[in-house]
Amino acid sequence: MTETVLPSSVAPVFEEVIRRNPGEREFHQAVREVLESLGPVVVKHPEYADAEVIRRLCEPERQIIFRVPWTDDAGRVQLNRGFRVEFNSALGPFKGGLRFHPSVYLGIVKFLGFEQIFKNSLTGLPIGGGKGGSDFDPKGRSEAEIMRFCQSFMTELYRHLGEHTDVPAGDIGVGTREIGYLFGQYKRITNRYESGVLTGKGLTWGGSQVRTEATGYGAVFFVNEILRTTGETLEGKRVVVSGSGNVAIYAIEKVHDLGGRVIACSDSNGYVVDEAGIDLELLKEIKNGARGRMSDYAARRDGAVYVTGGSVWDVACEVALPCATQNELDEHGAATLIAGGCRVVAEGANMPTTPGAVRVLRAAGVRFAPGKAVNAGGVSTSALEMQQNASRDSWSFEYTENRLAEIMRSIHDRCLETADEYGTPGDYVAGANIAGFTRVADAMLALGLV
Ligand code: NDP
Numbered sequence: 058m059t060e061t062v063l064p065s066s067v068a069p070v071f072e073e074v075i076r077r078n079p080g081e082r083e084f085h086q087a088v089r090e091v092l093e094s095l096g097p098v099v100v101k102h103p104e105y106a107d108a109e110v111i112r113r114l115c116e117p118e119r120q121i122i123f124r125v126p127w128t129d130d131a132g133r134v135q136l137n138r139g140f141r142v143e144f145n146s147a148l149g150p151f152k153g154g155l156r157f158h159p160s161v162y163l164g165i166v167k168f169l170g171f172e173q174i175f176k177n178s179l180t181g182l183p184i185g186g187g188k189g190g191s192d193f194d195p196k197g198r199s200e201a202e203i204m205r206f207c208q209s210f211m212t213e214l215y216r217h218l219g220e221h222t223d224v225p226a227g228d229i230g231v232g233t234r235e236i237g238y239l240f241g242q243y244k245r246i247t248n249r250y251e252s253g254v255l256t257g258k259g260l261t262w263g264g265s266q267v268r269t270e271a272t273g274y275g276a277v278f279f280v281n282e283i284l285r286t287t288g289e290t291l292e293g294k295r296v297v298v299s300g301s302g303n304v305a306i307y308a309i310e311k312v313h314d315l316g317g318r319v320i321a322c323s324d325s326n327g328y329v330v331d332e333a334g335i336d337l338e339l340l341k342e343i344k345n346g347a348r349g350r351m352s353d354y355a356a357r358r359d360g361a362v363y364v365t366g367g368s369v370w371d372v373a374c375e376v377a378l379p380c381a382t383q384n385e386l387d388e389h390g391a392a393t394l395i396a397g398g399c400r401v402v403a404e405g406a407n408m409p410t411t412p413g414a415v416r417v418l419r420a421a422g423v424r425f426a427p428g429k430a431v432n433a434g435g436v437s438t439s440a441l442e443m444q445q446n447a448s449r450d451s452w453s454f455e456y457t458e459n460r461l462a463e464i465m466r467s468i469h470d471r472c473l474e475t476a477d478e479y480g481t482p483g484d485y486v487a488g489a490n491i492a493g494f495t496r497v498a499d500a501m502l503a504l505g506l507v
């Protein structure tokens with residue numbers, strides 16, 4: 058499928074982004090997806106163009122790349138590269154996760170940091186956008202190796218962080234365990250128990266209830282809102298989730314709570330079809346406890362089938378939630394989903410749907426909601442964690458979950474209201490991009506040329 062044409066008002070900005078950031082394919086893709094929505098905004102608000110707001114938004118405020126040396130259990134020296142892209146702080150301290158995965162390079166960190174600006178803006182909370190990570194591969198590494206890597210990573214990064222400056226959290230390959238080692242090293246180096254410098258902390262040392270569940274739960278709350286616009290619910294619906302990590306597991310949990318049935322999920326080796334509905338206790342035991350694989354799940358669960366080759370999108374469903382990684386749902390996957398009766402696709406992961414797949418889905422009338430809106434529950438609850446840390450308070454699970462549900466409802470409604478205002482009713486992509494953009498753009502205008 059051919060690319061859509063960019064509005065002439067923003068095309069030169071995109072050309073400049075390509076020229077100044079060669080080879081950063083995912084970053085180009087993320088910028089393009091936002092710029093495609095901004096034509097009508099620039100027409101309505103010439104002040105944004107006058108102040109070069111879009112050009113400035115595409116250039117990170119600061120980019121940090123550093124060496125991360127560490128020793129493995131055999132005493133050999135290992136070397137990785139660390140990144141933190143502090144993209145935009147107009148709305149608050151830089152905020153966004155850290156990803157540890159062998160595929161990480163500057164282009165991935167920048168795409169994630171760029172998305173994070175608009176996502177964080179959409180939440181309505183006081184957080185700017187940033188992202189970081191490393192090409193370190195945690196798979197197969199011992200607990201002690203993970204700890205030494207995290208300590209070395211933080212030994213460089215700490216000087217750039219602070220509760221009012223830059224506040225990382227988790228992402229792929231980074232969960233409560235890694236945040237613990239990172240926080241421990243930050244505390245040791247700075248001699249400060251500065252809880253608000255990282256989010257996703259453990260519950261006994263400054264973490265927030267619901268942060269672990271927040272991204273998956275929030276994504277399903279968003280789906281619930283989409284369905285509500287046509288008087289539907291998740292009750293009895295067949296749902297397919299990709300991935301089996303933090304976001305996927307808690308998306309599955311909330312779908313089941315709301316009466317739907319998740320019949321398939323995956324990891325990078327294959328997928329499992331379990332018509333009776335994924336057994337969540339078993340999945341958690343395998344993934345969180347033993348850090349095992351979906352093949353282990355299939356081996357331990359009667360009636361579950363493990364499939365390698367093909368993709369999880371081959372499983373017929375009404376609702377699909379891509380919750381693994383970028384560009385995991387392509388045009389072929391989209392066409393297969395449509396043929397299987399899928400009516401709603403909501404992105405739990407960041408940019409999991411290729412631009413071609415988005416066009417295929419929308420052309421078929423599938424309701425499609427982008428990650429920067431759907432998965433904003435994670436960072437929203439991080440902001441609630443910062444709020445609790447700042448007031449040395451801790452809220453109950455129920456109260457925090459209600460706050461999350463409220464935030465997701467308001468993001469959903471803001472997307473639809475903005476889509477209406479700009480003449481594209483029902484378009485969650487335009488709504489999310491424009492609503493996210495205008496809040497941060499107005500703050501940038503107010504703060505002057507900085
Ligand atoms: P986890 O590390 O907990 O889980 C990642 C899952 O995705 C695993 O099942 C993993 O499989 C699979 N996966 C990762 N990379 C690939 C790949 N290249 N190809 C195929 N499968 C892959 O990460 P999260 O659940 O935290 O993150 C998932 C997505 O959600 C990411 O896009 C992340 O940016 C996004 N996100 C996360 C938030 C959070 O709060 N954690 C918040 C908002 C968005 P395997 O084990 O085989 O690698």
Ligand code: 2IT
Pocket residue numbers: 152153154155173176224225226227228256407432433435436437439
């Ligand atoms: O992509 C994301 O929003 C995250 N990985 C969570 C970021 C955060 O700061 O909680």
